[in-house]
Amino acid sequence: MSTKERRLRAFAEREKVFLDAARELIASNGMLNLQMQRVAHLCDYSVGTLYLHFTSKEDMLLALLTERASERIKLFQTVARWQAGTRERMLGFVLADVIFARQQPLFFHLHQYLTTQVISAATSPSRRQQAHEVHQPLAAIFEAVIREAQACGDLPSSSLSPFQIGSGLWALSEGIHTLVHAEGLLDAYRIENPYQLLFQHVNALLNGLNWQPMCDLNNASSGQQLIECIVSAVFSDIDPLITAPLFSAIDQDSQ
């Protein structure tokens, strides 16, 4: 009975085709102008067929986001495999997130948009579930490093669970991204390189947790050197246009 399997596979493949088309259309016209009609027509299918896959437009966008989770996880895994201290790897995770946001601004916006309650309510529960499952490994990866740090004495044991400890870094990172994308906010305060700022805050937080080896916050350039070092050790394959502004003084970022 391979008929059914074959059909399922074909269905899954078609879903990818739709998502590719959606991505392409968003890339050229912006998320605001994405129309279900156009997605369907670009793939030579009818709208009805498109709606066999997604319960709504938002549902499709969430699928698009979920599809890309694996790339983010890959970046995290690269960091996790890196032979370095636990603290360096934690910084590496934050860096990975920044790189991801810069590499794929579209996905960052999608994430932000779909996290909103109003919009999230328009997605199907099953796809929300799927999105969660797919992101699970992200947390698992950094939890492992936190456990390792506690085991080897880099990090004092705490009443908090590893996830709870990590959530602080996660929130800090998420929050900076939000501030960065709140139009005009950073201009108003003449903050030129928000991501360098993020690393400073992360270092402060890690220091506050007594995560060894402690870092001298007054020496900003050594912090930048560390980032540069992580980039060349772990992310040497990433386009320098994306990574360079993270440790050099001048920010060429134009979002």
Added chain:
Amino acid sequence: MSTKERRLRAFAEREKVFLDAARELIASNGMLNLQMQRVAHLCDYSVGTLYLHFTSKEDMLLALLTERASERIKLFQTVARWQAGTRERMLGFVLADVIFARQQPLFFHLHQYLTTQVISAATSPSRRQQAHEVHQPLAAIFEAVIREAQACGDLPSSSLSPFQIGSGLWALSEGIHTLVHAEGLLDAYRIENPYQLLFQHVNALLNGLNWQPMCDLNNASSGQQLIECIVSAVFSDIDPLITAPLFSAIDQDSQ
């Protein structure tokens, strides 16, 4: 030539009437079901008149958000006037933010929704500008405390500007709010009281900045006592239903 002035005042008053109606309708039917028609009719005006005030629905929502900024600022000012150490006051700001988010969940959702680039793009530049201006005092208030801390030696001077230092706390706070509202995320990790977690992270970050007096992170209950103390000193007029879960172990929060 008071005619013009009178008209302007009347216009501003009518805008308030519209915003009140919008708030009422959102409160009863949810943001998703807000219709411009209904807002206009509830005020006995035509849709056209409504559109003399707002360039779009999103523009109206942003106005609604901006209108409420003063309440948030009031909470901050209460904290700023409190006769206490600088570190306590910084915690107080974070607490004020949490209280605001719990008191006015609607405005929190609006904020989240309108910060999104997709939605923000649908608002008028002038209103975005206005929203910025109105929020300016928020930053000014906490910057003053940071300056004071540096002056009195609670906080070592740094190469970062006061705003830059504060932005870390701001981001952390914003990020936790985001995680809290990302449906199901906290359930998945059995995090019962995210705001207690926020205070722990804030304390870690402040410790990391060497903000005196340092706080013992292992003693969670003393942290909770501090929150309780701030609440009774500064926010005694706030409904205990809102403040109690912030320092007691059981979280009755149901968003």
Added chain:
DNA sequence: GGAACACTATGAACGGGATTCATTTTTTGA
């Protein structure tokens, strides 16, 4: 082979609601 059946795909039509603008009403000032 082909008839009956089940499963898929279709896209015109529907519906909901934001936005507009030609027209009417009100206010102003001489």
Added chain:
DNA sequence: TCAAAAAATGAATCCCGTTCATAGTGTTCC
């Protein structure tokens, strides 16, 4: 009092997301 200017109106428009009755295609079994 009245023409000109300003403000208000709401029916009509337009735009899209979503649906569903119908047509098409593949499958099964005699």
